[in-house]
Amino acid sequence: MKKVLTIIGLLVIAIFIISNAELFTLVWKSDLDSVIGILKENLLLTFIVTFVLMFVQNSFTIIPLILLLTINVTIFGFIYGYLWSWFTSVVASGFIFYAARNWFQEPLLKKIGEKWQETVVEHGFMYVFTGRIFPLIPTSLINLVAGVSTVTFKDFLLATALGNLIYFFFLSLIPYGLLSVEMNQYTLAALALVLLLFFIIYKRAKKKKKLTFFRKNR
Secondary structure: OHHHHHHHHHHHHHHHHHHOHHHHHHHHOOOHHHHHHHHOOOHHHHHHHHHHHHHHHHHHOOOOHHHHHHHHHHHHOHHHHHHHHHHHHHHHHHHHHHHHHHHHHHHHHOOOOHHHHHHHHHHHHHHHHHHHHOOOOOHHHHHHHHHHOOOOHHHHHHHHHHHHHHHHHHHHHHHHOOOOHHHHHHHHHHHHHHHHHHHHHHHHHHHHHHHHHHHHOO
């Protein structure tokens, strides 16, 4: 049943793309003026198209993420465009994760050792979170790998939501000229290091607390 629903969802999206082929061709050609001009005339179409574009981006990463955020912040304004981009990215990522898990996880896990699976479960949140804020790994690859691995859906969704909330904020500043692509990469790298430091401190404190509790109850 789950696989059938996934197929139906994919078919609906495919039909929508085909029926609006001209518009999606303009996006592919990065003709922002024409795309924004068409979308501004129909708010409902704008919501559907921008969601489908984010879904495609999370499935294959053939559309630059900055292009989608530029469309959203131009039409909806900075705050609403940023939040809509973030929301659609989390929903689309969750769908791809769900599809990958239902279709490919079981056969792949049979070929992977249990030790590796346990490691992924333990550090799954950090793996996904790091991938989200470092623009080095394609979005689609993160979704697919996490889906076929043993990362829990809860950790995946939380890491995606937090990571994209940070990354998308900086990307949304670029269309306004408040941040360049080069500055964006350095800023994200610095922020990622700070967050990684806090995470390491948190893990060590948690481990120390468990060790103290174990000694007291021996």
